[in-house]
Amino acid sequence: MSDQLRDRYDVVVIGGGAAGLNGALMLARSRRSVVVLDAGEPRNAPADGVHGLLGREGMPPSELLERGRSEVRGYGGHVVAAEVVDAVPEDGGFVVSLADGRSVRSRRLLVATGLVDRLPEVPGLAERWGRDVLHCPYCHGWEVRDQAIGVLGSGPMSHHQALLFRQLSDDVVYFTHEAPLDPEQAEQLAALGVRIVDQPVHGVAVTDDRLSGVVLADGEVVARDAVVVATRMEARVAHVAGLGLPVAEHPSGVGTHVPADVGGRTEVPGVWVAGNVSELTAQVGASASLGAMAGAHINADLVAEDAAAAVAARVGARA
Known part of the structure; x- marks a missing residue:
C-alpha cells in the first residue's frame, strides 16, 4: 500500500527502515505532516528474522517494517x-x-x-551473505552456536569478531587473509583454542546449497559451517548529494558515516540523520531509538520556529 504524495510536508523522511519509520512515528504523533519515502531496499532483507529486539525477537524483517508502516499511517503519516x-x-x-x-x-x-x-572480494561470499556468511554475533550468532565457524581476516574488527564468536562455539578458525594478527592478538586467540590459518582465502565451498568450507590458496578446503566477515560499511548518501552532507571515516575504522550530534542534527541546517547512515554498528532496536530521538528533535526545532514566527506576526500586527 502507498499513500498519495502531497506537494509539501513539514518533514520528509528518506528511508523506510526502523530509523526512518520510528522518526516518522514520533513526528506524526506530534501532529506534524510527514511522509516516508522508501525505495524498498532494506539492509537486513536476506535475514530470516530480527534478533535482539525485545518483544519482536525472531520476527521477519518484512513483517516488522509492515507493522511500522501501518503505525505511521495510523497517526496520519504517509508512506x-x-x-x-x-x-x-x-x-x-x-x-x-x-x-x-x-x-x-x-x-x-x-x-x-x-x-x-x-564484502571482501572473495568468490562465493556475496551469494551466501545473510545466510551462512555473517558479520554480527548478536544478529546471527545464536543460530550458528556450536557449529564450525571460520572468521575471515578482512578488516580492523576481524580479531574482535573471532573473540565474540569464540563465545558461541568451541570450533573457530581464524583465516588471516588480509588482516594478519599482531603477536598479542595471536597469543590471545591461541590461548582460547582458536586455530589460526596464515594463508590467503580463494573462495568458499558449497554442498547441497549449504556452505561447507573455506578454500585456501593451495586448494585445501577447511570444513566450516559458517563464515564471519568484517564488511566495510559505507553511508548511503549518494542519492542526496545535493545536500552536501559531510561523510567521514567512522572512529572505529570500519567505514564511513555522516557525523551528527546526539539528536541526529547534522552540520547542514535543517537536516537530521538517524540509523546506520550515522551509527554504523546500530542494530534494529538502536536504529529505531535513534530515529525516535531525531524525530523528537526535529519537532522541537519546528516548534521553536513556529513560535518565533507567531511572535513576529503578533508584533507586526501591533505595529
Whole structure:
C-alpha cells in the first residue's frame, strides 16, 4: 500500500527502515505532516528474522517494517514507495526529487538511508551473505552456536569478531587473509583454542546449497559451517548529494558515516540523520531509538520556529 504524495510536508523522511519509520512515528504523533519515502531496499532483507529486539525477537524483517508502516499511517503519516535521486535546499526548506519525475517539498529532512556493506572480494561470499556468511554475533550468532565457524581476516574488527564468536562455539578458525594478527592478538586467540590459518582465502565451498568450507590458496578446503566477515560499511548518501552532507571515516575504522550530534542534527541546517547512515554498528532496536530521538528533535526545532514566527506576526500586527 502507498499513500498519495502531497506537494509539501513539514518533514520528509528518506528511508523506510526502523530509523526512518520510528522518526516518522514520533513526528506524526506530534501532529506534524510527514511522509516516508522508501525505495524498498532494506539492509537486513536476506535475514530470516530480527534478533535482539525485545518483544519482536525472531520476527521477519518484512513483517516488522509492515507493522511500522501501518503505525505511521495510523497517526496520519504517509508512506510512499519511491526512489529518491536528489535533495537540495530551497527557500529555507528542501526539494526532494524522485526517479519518476515527481518532487516534494519540506521544511526539514530526516535522512535514514542506511549503509552499504562492501564484502571482501572473495568468490562465493556475496551469494551466501545473510545466510551462512555473517558479520554480527548478536544478529546471527545464536543460530550458528556450536557449529564450525571460520572468521575471515578482512578488516580492523576481524580479531574482535573471532573473540565474540569464540563465545558461541568451541570450533573457530581464524583465516588471516588480509588482516594478519599482531603477536598479542595471536597469543590471545591461541590461548582460547582458536586455530589460526596464515594463508590467503580463494573462495568458499558449497554442498547441497549449504556452505561447507573455506578454500585456501593451495586448494585445501577447511570444513566450516559458517563464515564471519568484517564488511566495510559505507553511508548511503549518494542519492542526496545535493545536500552536501559531510561523510567521514567512522572512529572505529570500519567505514564511513555522516557525523551528527546526539539528536541526529547534522552540520547542514535543517537536516537530521538517524540509523546506520550515522551509527554504523546500530542494530534494529538502536536504529529505531535513534530515529525516535531525531524525530523528537526535529519537532522541537519546528516548534521553536513556529513560535518565533507567531511572535513576529503578533508584533507586526501591533505595529
